[in-house]
Amino acid sequence: MHAIRDALNLGKVIRDFGDSYPDGAQSALESYHHEILERGGRAVLLSRNAFTHSQERDAIIMAWGSEATSLPEEKIVLDHYKP
Known part of the structure; x- marks a missing residue:
C-alpha cells in the first residue's frame, strides 16, 4: 500500500515540476522524501506493536x-481458458 501511495505521490511531484525543473526539483523531492520517511516510520511502529498481545488467550x-478476523476457508478453481 505504501509503495503504491509513494509512486502516485512521486508522479504528482514530477508532474508539478513544470517549468521549474531542474531548479525546483530538489525542494519538491526533499518534501516528498520527508513525507515518505514520516509516514513509513509511523507504519513501522504500528506494525511492531500490532501483535504485542497476540500471545494472550x-x-x-x-x-x-x-x-x-480469519478469512473463511473456500475452494477456488481456475478453469483453463479455451478460445
Whole structure:
C-alpha cells in the first residue's frame, strides 16, 4: 500500500515540476522524501506493536481500526481458458 501511495505521490511531484525543473526539483523531492520517511516510520511502529498481545488467550487483534478476523476457508478453481 505504501509503495503504491509513494509512486502516485512521486508522479504528482514530477508532474508539478513544470517549468521549474531542474531548479525546483530538489525542494519538491526533499518534501516528498520527508513525507515518505514520516509516514513509513509511523507504519513501522504500528506494525511492531500490532501483535504485542497476540500471545494472550482471547486477545483482540486490530488492523486499520477494525478487528482482524480469519478469512473463511473456500475452494477456488481456475478453469483453463479455451478460445
